[in-house]
Amino acid sequence: MINTYDEALNFIHGRTKFKKIPTLKRMRRFLDELGAPDKKINAIHIAGTNGKGSTLAFLRNIFQAEGKTVGSFTSPFLVKFNERISVNGVGISDDDILRLTQELYPTIAKLDAELPEGGPTEFEIVTAMMFKYFAEGHADIVLIEVGLGGLYDSTNVIVPKVSVITSIGWDHMHILGDTLPKIAFQKAGIIKEGVPVVVGGVDPDPLEVIVHQAAKKHSPIKILGKDFHVNDLGEQNWVQSFDFDSSNLHLHQLQTDLIGDYQTHNAALAVQAYNEYQKLHNQPIDSEVIRRGIRNTRWAGRFEPIATRPAIVLDGAHNISAVDLIVDTLENDFPKGHIYVLMGILADKQADKMVEKMATVPNVSIVLTQFAGPGKRAAANPEKLEHKLQTRPQNVSAIDDWQSAISELKRKLTPDDMLLITGSLYFISDVRKFLKNPGMNFK
The missing domain is CATH 3.40.1190.10 (Mur-like, catalytic domain)
Known part of the structure; x- marks a missing residue:
């Protein structure tokens, strides 16, 4: 019962x-x-x-x-x-x-x-x-x-x-x-x-x-x-x-x-x-x-700024079509400063194409990471994904532990920069809980 x-x-x-x-x-x-x-x-x-x-x-x-x-x-x-x-x-x-x-x-x-x-x-x-x-x-x-x-x-x-x-x-x-x-x-x-x-x-x-x-x-x-x-x-x-x-x-x-x-x-x-x-x-x-x-209207996890100057943004983009839209937004509205993108993607998505598209933004650096997927759905392994990329862009690297990656990227930010955390709604759900930790002090 x-x-x-x-x-x-x-x-x-x-x-x-x-x-x-x-x-x-x-x-x-x-x-x-x-x-x-x-x-x-x-x-x-x-x-x-x-x-x-x-x-x-x-x-x-x-x-x-x-x-x-x-x-x-x-x-x-x-x-x-x-x-x-x-x-x-x-x-x-x-x-x-x-x-x-x-x-x-x-x-x-x-x-x-x-x-x-x-x-x-x-x-x-x-x-x-x-x-x-x-x-x-x-x-x-x-x-x-x-x-x-x-x-x-x-x-x-x-x-x-x-x-x-x-x-x-x-x-x-x-x-x-x-x-x-x-x-x-x-x-x-x-x-x-x-x-x-x-x-x-x-x-x-x-x-x-x-x-x-x-x-x-x-x-x-x-x-x-x-x-x-x-x-x-x-x-x-x-x-x-x-x-x-x-x-x-x-x-x-x-x-x-x-x-x-x-x-x-x-x-x-x-x-x-x-x-x-x-x-x-x-x-x-x-x-x-x-x-x-x-x-x-507010809608959590859709290009959602949780801090500004420097900007820290959460977006649940989880397929190539959604990444296309983000790329347009970054190129049209955020040409200044450097954009650091932390991506955690489920393995059953077109992960390589998503990363390759994101890497076309001129002022971007991408860090691939891993997270616990929902149920039996696994996240794409960042190292394997990095090697799978056909174009092997220079601005892509991997850090397995996403909490460490956030802390490391945060230290690099200047006031005009952005940290965009994306790749999966499940991933940013985990990130949101982590960012509630007062020790992160994002606000």
Whole structure:
């Protein structure tokens, strides 16, 4: 029996991660046994290779600025498991995690006994907990981030009010496919019959797949750069400014603390999704609500400065597409001073390509390091990774122990320099805990 919060977490994390054959039938059966809680919530569904979390954070803050109570489902967590299911940005309580696990347990045991492939996976259980919690009425609207892909993701039982596809890039190719159109097909799996879909900056070939799927589902589609536009006005003193334009909405000099042109694109997706949601419900669109929501948005681990002069920044970039965006930000907004990059990357990612791309920044030095990966997923060995690099750039070295690497790099910083710690959300989660140590004295 499960009697404590820790026992609940051990039970959840002890479940299988994946089944051999992707399907939503097991998830549908699981939820139907629980009374179909997914059919009792008001949701927006968000998929994409990168930008899901930031887009969700912008959208959450816009709805909160309007006075709504907003539920969120995100992954992974940075500090504590409870963050995955949150209300107005605050993770649910340990007692709720325990209660929900206890309530789901009999159904899980029943499916374990009855289904040939066994009962629900870890992510299916967490997803069901989220649906059950929000079906109890804890939020006016729930923003649901896809875990992986879209088509067969366990969140994809939901019929939302609006769907969002933020970006299509290279990640999880062993599961989603080895071309961008194949990956786009998986992400476009979240498009539902007649439900409006908002799409970010996607290359023409994968975009064609999304547009085709939207047409098949009779879903009205709005595309960034075609139906709505963002004009980046640059970064100053760690504040990014931009304009937003669509057929019915023109907003000038919006400001956010989330740095990078890609963050203004994520913000634009959130504004357009809010726009679509309000129109659907015949609700007014308040430009001041949008302005305040964007300004109030924080999203830990997304080019997040934890100190300035010298700057120390955390970013959870964990694939080549995300590194491309960081490189653009560094080259456009941070040409002065030297940039020291500490990278800890999971071994199942395109680690060599990520490092080689980061090494193209003119004023950068990269240190590769190692960390304890989640579960059975290992981090890339820094020495092996260094030898694997095809171009063997001169500005790349390795230090196994990441705590020592942070201390060593910190000593090198001058006021105009930056220490960027990146490569994996799991890595920066560990780093964040370490930086809480008063002895580090980063502030």
